Amino acid sequence: MLNKKPQNFDFKKLLKDNKYIITPTRLAVIETFCKNNRPIGAEFICKKLNGKINEATVYRTLSSFEKSGILRKVDLRKDSTYFELNNDHxxxxxxxxxxxxxxxxxxxxxxxxxxxxxxxxxxxxxxxxxxxxxxxxxxxxx
Ligand SMILES: [Zn+2]
Ligand SMILES: [Zn+2]
Incomplete structure (x- = not known):
C-alpha cells in the first residue's frame, strides 16, 4: 500500500522502495498511471507513449508491477486487463x-x-x- 496521492509520487523512490532498478520503461509506465489516476490498460499506455515502448515490454512491466504490489488489477469486464496504482482502497x-x-x-x-x-x-x-x-x-x- 502506498499512502500518498498519485500526483505527489516520487516515481523513482517508488521503484527503489520496491527493489526495482530504474529504467526509462519503468519510469514511463509509472508516470502514465500517476498522470491519469484511473484504471488503464496496456493499449492505453502504449498509445500515450506514442509507441516508444513496445507492447510486449509494457505487458511484462505491468505484470511485474502487479506482483510487487505497485499496481492492482481492476476487473472492468473489458477484453483487456486494467490496472491502477495500489494506493488506497x-x-x-x-x-x-x-x-x-x-x-x-x-x-x-x-x-x-x-x-x-x-x-x-x-x-x-x-x-x-x-x-x-x-x-x-x-x-x-x-
Ligand atoms: Zn457513459
Ligand atoms: Zn472495499
Whole structure:
C-alpha cells in the first residue's frame, strides 16, 4: 500500500522502495498511471507513449508491477486487463456505454455488510480481500 496521492509520487523512490532498478520503461509506465489516476490498460499506455515502448515490454512491466504490489488489477469486464496504482482502497462505478469510471470510497455500511456475509457463511471463516465494481449508465449516456 502506498499512502500518498498519485500526483505527489516520487516515481523513482517508488521503484527503489520496491527493489526495482530504474529504467526509462519503468519510469514511463509509472508516470502514465500517476498522470491519469484511473484504471488503464496496456493499449492505453502504449498509445500515450506514442509507441516508444513496445507492447510486449509494457505487458511484462505491468505484470511485474502487479506482483510487487505497485499496481492492482481492476476487473472492468473489458477484453483487456486494467490496472491502477495500489494506493488506497476504493471501488468503481463503470459506464457500460462510454466507459466512464468513477471511484467511490468504502463506507461503514459496506464494511458491515462484508462482516455479516462472513458471519452468515457456512463455508468461510474470513475474507482476505475484496473488490466491488458497479456497472451502469453515466449521466451523459442515460
Ligand atoms: Zn457513459
Ligand atoms: Zn472495499
Amino acid at each position: 476504493h471501488h468503481h462505478i463503470v459506464c457500460t456505454k462510454c466507459g466512464e469510471i468513477e471511484d467511490f470510497k468504502e463506507n461503514i455500511e459496506i464494511e458491515k455488510l462484508l462482516k455479516k456475509v462472513v458471519v452468515d457463511s457456512k463455508k468461510f471463516k474470513s475474507i482476505e480481500e475484496h473488490s466491488l465494481e458497479l456497472f451502469g449508465l453515466c449521466r451523459v449516456c442515460n
